[in-house]
Amino acid sequence: MxxxxxxxxxxxxxxxxxxxxxxxxxxxxxxxxxxxxxxxxxxxxxxxxxxxxxxxxxxxxxxxxxxxxxxxxxxxxxxxxxxxxxxxxxxxxxxxxxxxxxxxxxxxxxxxxxxxxxxxxxxxxxxxxxxxxxxxxxxxxxxxxxxxxxxxxxxxxxxxxxxxxxxxxxxxxxxxxxxxxxxAEEHDGAVALISHLPQVVSSLVASRLQDSPVQALALAGNGLRDVTRIAASDPRLWVQILSANAGRLVDILYGVREDLNRLITTLEDPMAGGARLDMAQLMTEGNAGQARVPGKHGTPPDSFARLTVLVDDVPGQIAKLLTEIGHTDINVEDFRLEHSPGRQVGLAELSVLPGRRQELTESLTQRGWKVVQ
Amino acid sequence: MxxxxxxxxxxxxxxxxxxxxxxxxxxxxxxxxxxxxxxxxxxxxxxxxxxxxxxxxxxxxxxxxxxxxxxxxxxxxxxxxxxxxxxxxxxxxxxxxxxxxxxxxxxxxxxxxxxxxxxxxxxxxxxxxxxxxxxxxxxxxxxxxxxxxxxxxxxxxxxxxxxxxxxxxxxxxxxxxxxxxxxAEEHDGAVALISHLPQVVSSLVASRLQDSPVQALALAGNGLRDVTRIAASDPRLWVQILSANAGRLVDILYGVREDLNRLITTLEDPMAGGARLDMAQLMTEGNAGQARVPGKHGTPPDSFARLTVLVDDVPGQIAKLLTEIGHTDINVEDFRLEHSPGRQVGLAELSVLPGRRQELTESLTQRGWKVVQ
Known part of the structure; x- marks a missing residue:
C-alpha cells in the first residue's frame, strides 16, 4: 500500500x-x-x-x-x-x-x-x-x-x-x-437488522452445540461453521450493545419468534394439511431475503463469476496457479481455498468479472489445470 | 490431482x-x-x-x-x-x-x-x-x-x-x-443439529431482510453474509428433509425457542434486575458452543495460526505473495482474500501451522510485505 x-x-x-x-x-x-x-x-x-x-x-x-x-x-x-x-x-x-x-x-x-x-x-x-x-x-x-x-x-x-x-x-x-x-434512527434500525440480529441468532445456534456428541460435530460442514462464527464474540461488549438497542432488536425478534412458531407447528405434524406448504413458504422467504445481501465489495450478489480449480496441497502450488493467472492479466476479485480433510488436495475458488470467466477457464485448462466448475 | x-x-x-x-x-x-x-x-x-x-x-x-x-x-x-x-x-x-x-x-x-x-x-x-x-x-x-x-x-x-x-x-x-x-439414530440426531438447525435458522434470519432498506443492507459485513449464506438453498429439497427428520429437529427448536424467549424478556426490559446477567449468560453459552465447532480440516478450532498481509488489488500481486511464500517452503493451509469496497487494497488472510507463523511473518516482512497481524 x-x-x-x-x-x-x-x-x-x-x-x-x-x-x-x-x-x-x-x-x-x-x-x-x-x-x-x-x-x-x-x-x-x-x-x-x-x-x-x-x-x-x-x-x-x-x-x-x-x-x-x-x-x-x-x-x-x-x-x-x-x-x-x-x-x-x-x-x-x-x-x-x-x-x-x-x-x-x-x-x-x-x-x-x-x-x-x-x-x-x-x-x-x-x-x-x-x-x-x-x-x-x-x-x-x-x-x-x-x-x-x-x-x-x-x-x-x-x-x-x-x-x-x-x-x-x-x-x-x-x-x-x-x-x-x-x-441516528436510520442507523440503529439498520444495525439491529444487519448486525445485532445475526449476532444473537448465531449465539442461539451455537448454544445448542454445548452438549452435543463429538462425533456429531465431526460431520459439520461450512454451513454450521459460517452460521456460528460470530458466536465467538465478547459477551461483555455485546450486552451493552444489545441493551442500548433493545427496543429495535426485540421488534425484529418478535418476527423471528412468529416464524419459528410457524415452523415448529409444521414440524410437530409434518403430515398435516398445509404443513409442507408452510415449510416451503418459510424457506422461500429465506431465499428472497438472502438474495438481497450485498457481496464483499458492497456490490449486488452474483456480480462476480466463480470458478473452482483443483490444486495439490503442497507448497508453491497455489502460488503457481496465481502466477499463471497473473500472466493472463485477469484480476482475481476474490479467492478462497477449501481444504479437504484427510486428502492432499484443495479446491481454490476464484471470483472474476463475469466477462473474463470463460477466457480464464480456457487459459487455465490449456496450462494443465483442472477447472472443475 | x-x-x-x-x-x-x-x-x-x-x-x-x-x-x-x-x-x-x-x-x-x-x-x-x-x-x-x-x-x-x-x-x-x-x-x-x-x-x-x-x-x-x-x-x-x-x-x-x-x-x-x-x-x-x-x-x-x-x-x-x-x-x-x-x-x-x-x-x-x-x-x-x-x-x-x-x-x-x-x-x-x-x-x-x-x-x-x-x-x-x-x-x-x-x-x-x-x-x-x-x-x-x-x-x-x-x-x-x-x-x-x-x-x-x-x-x-x-x-x-x-x-x-x-x-x-x-x-x-x-x-x-x-x-x-x-x-441411523445417531446420524439423524447429528444432522438435525449440525445441518438442519443452521439451515432453518439461516432462513429465519434471511427472511427478516425481505423488506429492509437498501441503505441498511449496504452496511452489512461478513457476519450477516456468513449467517445467511445457506438460506439460498432449495426449498423443495429441504421441505422433504425437514419433514423426514421433523421430530428430532423440533426437539432442538424447542430449546432455541426457550432461549429466544429468555432473550426477548431481557430486551423488553433491559434495565430490569438480572436482565444483563441473562443476556451475558446467553452470549457466553454461544461462546462455549462455538468453541466446539471443528475447523476446516476436521481439526480442532485454532489448530492453525493466522496472519494477514496487505496486498494491492492489481493482477499478479497475490501470485507474487504466494510465490514468495512458496520459496519459504511453508505450506499455506488456508487462504482467504478479503476485499475492501471502494479501495484498491485487499487483506490476504493466511493459515499456517502454528510453529511456522513467526518464521513466515519475518520472511515476508524482510521481503517488503506488510504483515498486519
Missing part, C-alpha cells in the same frame, strides 16, 4: 478509550503523521496502546505541564460510559469537535439530551460508527488498516454544526473509510 | 436419480474407469447427466436388450421417493447391494420395514449419507471431486450383511470420501 499524502485533519487528536477500535484509530492516524494523544481508564491498556505506536499518553502530557488543545476528541469507550465521556470531553476541550464510535446512536443522544450542562455544547458533537471490527479485542489486536474501505456512518443530530460534521468526516476519510450519512 | 490407481468396486454401478449428487457419483466413478449406468424420472435430467459423462443410460441398455446385473445400485432420488426406489431396486436386482444417499436415515428404514415384499431382501440394503453438497442443484452443477475428503456416513441396520456394508464403504472410498460408521 502506498503511503497517504496529506490528511484532512491537522491534529492533535485525543482518543479516549484505547481498546481495539481506539488503538486502531490511533495507529491509523499516526501512520499518516498526525499527533495522537491517548487515554484509557486502564493503565495497562493505555501502556500497550502507546507501546504499539498508537500515540502518546494524555497522562504524560499533563505531567509535562503541556497545554493540549485537540482539534478532535474521539470517544472509543464501551457503550455504557460513552455519553458521560462525551460530556466530559465537550466541557474539558471547548474548541474540540467530539465524536464517538459507539455501535448504537440514539441511546447516546438521549443520554446527552438529559445532561443540562452540555446542552450549550452539543453543536460540537457528532455521533459516528465505523462498520469495522474483529472477533478479538484489546489494543494488541489493533491495526492501522482496520477501517480501510469500510463504511463509516456519520449521524449528525439536529444541532450538529456543519463544520463539526465535516471534521468527523475527515476522520473517516483519513483512515481510509467510506463515509455514509444517515440519521 | 493424480489419477486413482484401481478401485474397490468392480462395477457396473447403477445410479437411480441423476441430480447433483447422483451425477457427481457417476462422474467420480467414471473418472476411475468404472461402468456406470444412470436413470432418472426426468428424461432431460438423465440426458444432461449422460452428456457431461456421468454414465450411460439405463433406458439405452434396456432398448439394446443388454442384460444388466449391477454390483451396486445407488439410490440418489429426493427423500420422498427414496424408500420406494430402494424397494424396487432390491426386487429388480437380486444380486446387487443397494445403498441410498438420502440425508435422513431412520424415516427410510421405517418405510422399508413397512413393506412386506422387501423384508427378505433388506440384508442387501445399507443406508448412507455423504456429507457433501452445493447450494446449486441438478447434474449441471455435478463434479467428480465433490466427495473428496468429505465424511461419508454408513448406517448399517441390524440386518445388513457385512459384505453389503463393505461394498457401501467401497463406494465412499472409491470417491475419495472418508467413511464414518454410525447408527
Amino acid at each position: 502506498r503511503a497517504e499524502q496529506g490528511t484532512h485533519l491537522a491534529g492533535p487528536v485525543l482518543i479516549v478509550g484505547a481498546g481495539l477500535l481506539g488503538a486502531s484509530i490511533g495507529l491509523g492516524l499516526r501512520a499518516r503523521g498526525l499527533d495522537v494523544v491517548l487515554s484509557d481508564s486502564s493503565p495497562s491498556t493505555e501502556a500497550v496502546a502507546r507501546d504499539i505506536g498508537a500515540g502518546r499518553l494524555y497522562s504524560d502530557v499533563k505531567v509535562a505541564g503541556e497545554g493540549l488543545s485537540p482539534e478532535l476528541v474521539v470517544v472509543a469507550t464501551p457503550p455504557d460510559v460513552t455519553a458521560r465521556v462525551i460530556a466530559e470531553a465537550l466541557l474539558t476541550h471547548p474548541d474540540a469537535v467530539v465524536v464517538d464510535i459507539c455501535s448504537v446512536k440514539e441511546a447516546i443522544l438521549r443520554e446527552l439530551a438529559g445532561m443540562p450542562d452540555v446542552a450549550g455544547h452539543l453543536s460540537r458533537y457528532v455521533g459516528t460508527h465505523p462498520m469495522a471490527g474483529r472477533e478479538k479485542s484489546g489494543p494488541v489486536a489493533a491495526r492501522a488498516e482496520l477501517f480501510i474501505g469500510a463504511p463509516w456512518v456519520l449521524c449528525a443530530h439536529a444541532g450538529s454544526a456543519p463544520d463539526a460534521v465535516l471534521r468527523a468526516e475527515s476522520l473517516a476519510v483519513d483512515l481510509g473509510a467510506v463515509p455514509a450519512r444517515m440519521t | 493424480r489419477a486413482e490407481q484401481g478401485t474397490h468396486l468392480a462395477g457396473p454401478v447403477l445410479i437411480v436419480g441423476a441430480g447433483l449428487l447422483g451425477a457427481s457419483i457417476g462422474l467420480g466413478l467414471r473418472a476411475r474407469g468404472l461402468d456406470v449406468v444412470l436413470s432418472d424420472s426426468s428424461p432431460s435430467t438423465e440426458a444432461v447427466a449422460r452428456d457431461i459423462g456421468a454414465g450411460r443410460l439405463y433406458s439405452d441398455v434396456k432398448v439394446a436388450g443388454e442384460g444388466l446385473s449391477p454390483e451396486l445400485v445407488v439410490v440418489a432420488t429426493p427423500p420422498d421417493v427414496t424408500a420406494r426406489v430402494i424397494a424396487e431396486a432390491l426386487l429388480t436386482h437380486p444380486d446387487a447391494v443397494v445403498v441410498d444417499i438420502c440425508s435422513v436415515k431412520e424415516a427410510i428404514l421405517r418405510e422399508l420395514a413397512g413393506m412386506p415384499d422387501v423384508a427378505g431382501h433388506l440384508s442387501r440394503y445399507v443406508g448412507t449419507h455423504p456429507m457433501a453438497g452445493r447450494e446449486k442443484s441438478g447434474p449441471v452443477a455435478a463434479r467428480a471431486e465433490l466427495f473428496i475428503g468429505a465424511p461419508w456416513v454408513l448406517c448399517a441396520h441390524a440386518g445388513s450383511a457385512p459384505d453389503a456394508v463393505l461394498r457401501a464403504e467401497s463406494l465412499a472410498v472409491d470417491l475419495g470420501a472418508v467413511p464414518a460408521r454410525m447408527t
